[in-house]
Amino acid sequence: MNAVRRRRLLLVSALVIGVGVAVTLALMAFRQNLMYYYTPTDVHEGKAPSTRSFRTGGLVKQGSLHRDPDGVTVRFTITDLKQEMIVLYRGILPDLFREGQGIIANGRVGPNGVFTAKDVLAKHDENYMPPEVAASLKKSGAMPQHEMVKEKNKL
Amino acid sequence: MWVWFHKLGSPPYFYRLSSRLLPWLAVATLISFVVGTIWGLFYAPSDYQQADTSRIMYIHVPAAMFSMSIYMVIAAAGAVTLIWRIKLADLVAAASAPIGASYTFIALITGSLWGRTMWGDTYWEWTDPRLMSELILFFLYLGYMALNAAFEDRRRAARAAAVLALVGVVNIPIIHYSVEWWTSLHQGSTTRGMQFAATIYPSMRYPLYLMMLAFAFFYAQLMFKNTRCLLLESERNNSWVKEMVTQHDAA
Numbered sequence: 001m002n003a004v005r006r007r008r009l010l011l012v013s014a015l016v017i018g019v020g021v022a023v024t025l026a027l028m029a030f031r032q033n034l035m036y037y038y039t040p041t042d043v044h045e046g047k048a049p050s051t052r053s054f055r056t057g058g059l060v061k062q063g064s065l066h067r068d069p070d071g072v073t074v075r076f077t078i079t080d081l082k083q084e085m086i087v088l089y090r091g092i093l094p095d096l097f098r099e100g101q102g103i104i105a106n107g108r109v110g111p112n113g114v115f116t117a118k119d120v121l122a123k124h125d126e127n128y129m130p131p132e133v134a135a136s137l138k139k140s141g142a143m144p145q146h147e148m149v150k151e152k153n154k155l
Numbered sequence: 156m157w158v159w160f161h162k163l164g165s166p167p168y169f170y171r172l173s174s175r176l177l178p179w180l181a182v183a184t185l186i187s188f189v190v191g192t193i194w195g196l197f198y199a200p201s202d203y204q205q206a207d208t209s210r211i212m213y214i215h216v217p218a219a220m221f222s223m224s225i226y227m228v229i230a231a232a233g234a235v236t237l238i239w240r241i242k243l244a245d246l247v248a249a250a251s252a253p254i255g256a257s258y259t260f261i262a263l264i265t266g267s268l269w270g271r272t273m274w275g276d277t278y279w280e281w282t283d284p285r286l287m288s289e290l291i292l293f294f295l296y297l298g299y300m301a302l303n304a305a306f307e308d309r310r311r312a313a314r315a316a317a318v319l320a321l322v323g324v325v326n327i328p329i330i331h332y333s334v335e336w337w338t339s340l341h342q343g344s345t346t347r348g349m350q351f352a353a354t355i356y357p358s359m360r361y362p363l364y365l366m367m368l369a370f371a372f373f374y375a376q377l378m379f380k381n382t383r384c385l386l387l388e389s390e391r392n393n394s395w396v397k398e399m400v401t402q403h404d405a406a
Contacts, residue, residue: 035337036338037338093275122273123342126342130356133203
């Protein structure tokens with residue numbers, strides 16, 4: 001490799017590394033703003049905004065879904081297996097909504113700690129399997145954990 | 156290795172090599188697409204939670220995967236263009252960009268339709284890191300193509316576009332790790348190296364592999380065809396093109 005090419009190689013490497021470092025620093029500075037949702041633990045530790053609306057997400061706790069007599073108001077508990085939060089929602093739930101499923105709710109948390117949601121989305125996880133396999137895994141208790149309660153490799 | 160590198164960079168050699176490869180690629184693309192699509196859409200089992208909607212992954216996952224791989228090809232070719240000034244590298248990059256942009260577009264659209272049925276009442280979430288970084292990839296492709304077309308002089312266009320491609324390459328790890336570094340509505344990767352086996356059942360995994368092959372073959376085929384067109388256009392005054400045309404006319 002001659003001198004001119006070596007110089008160009010250094011310039012190209014410097015460009016890519018420079019942009020990489022700058023973007024990494026910027027992303028680390030904006031880390032909290034890039035979070036799509038806060039976990040109940042984040043809310044408990046006061047990391048979530050208290051004056052404006054935000055998203056929270058977790059698994060719907062087994063047996064916690066309660067429907068009001070009006071038929072459209074639901075309340076349920078979401079959990080990240082460390083902290084829990086009660087969510088109150090009035091509206092139509094997504095098809096994938098069920099106990100044990102991951103959900104993301106957008107709304108505000110009141111002074112009583114109850115989260116009032118404006119909308120609720122279901123979050124699917126990365127596990128794909130046919131119904132028979134899911135049934136047998138459930139029976140043997142080997143169902144993989146939903147990704148929402150796994151530890152994340154935080155930046 | 157350097158001999159091979161320079162040989163591949165020679166236009167007549169590349170042209171002859173691609174002539175031999177193209178029929179095989181066409182057959183491979185056709186077989187893998189037909190078998191993969193029928194297998195994935197009709198014979199593979201549906202998911203226990205998503206029912207038949209899960210079949211969107213046979214298009215969405217390969218399209219999204221190769222939207223990133225093709226960008227890496229363009230960035231690598233851009234580096235070769237800037238350092239070694241090999242014209243063929245620039246042509247490969249220019250030929251790949253519209254294919255990569257199309258794959259990105261397919262990934263965005265299929266993802267949006269899947270999201271509408273699975274997530275609930277939304278087609279698009281502006282604040283989701285995975286969705287946004289993939290959208291930025293789409294704009295990078297468009298910007299790359301626009302910059303390539305903005306210069307009369309091919310060599311200037313090649314250098315300017317290569318710099319853009321290299322600056323944009325920082326987005327690729329962001330797309331890939333967006334679902335791990337931040338919380339996201341998008342699920343984690345099913346296709347993550349060793350864990351792949353655990354997260355998707357074999358009867359759904361094999362048609363997915365086949366569709367990945369199909370998207371790869373299809374890209375290779377289109378890339379060779381596009382590059383050949385660009386090559387003939389830029390080399391039209393060179394002797395090997397003239398010889399080839401006269402031979403073709405004589406035959």
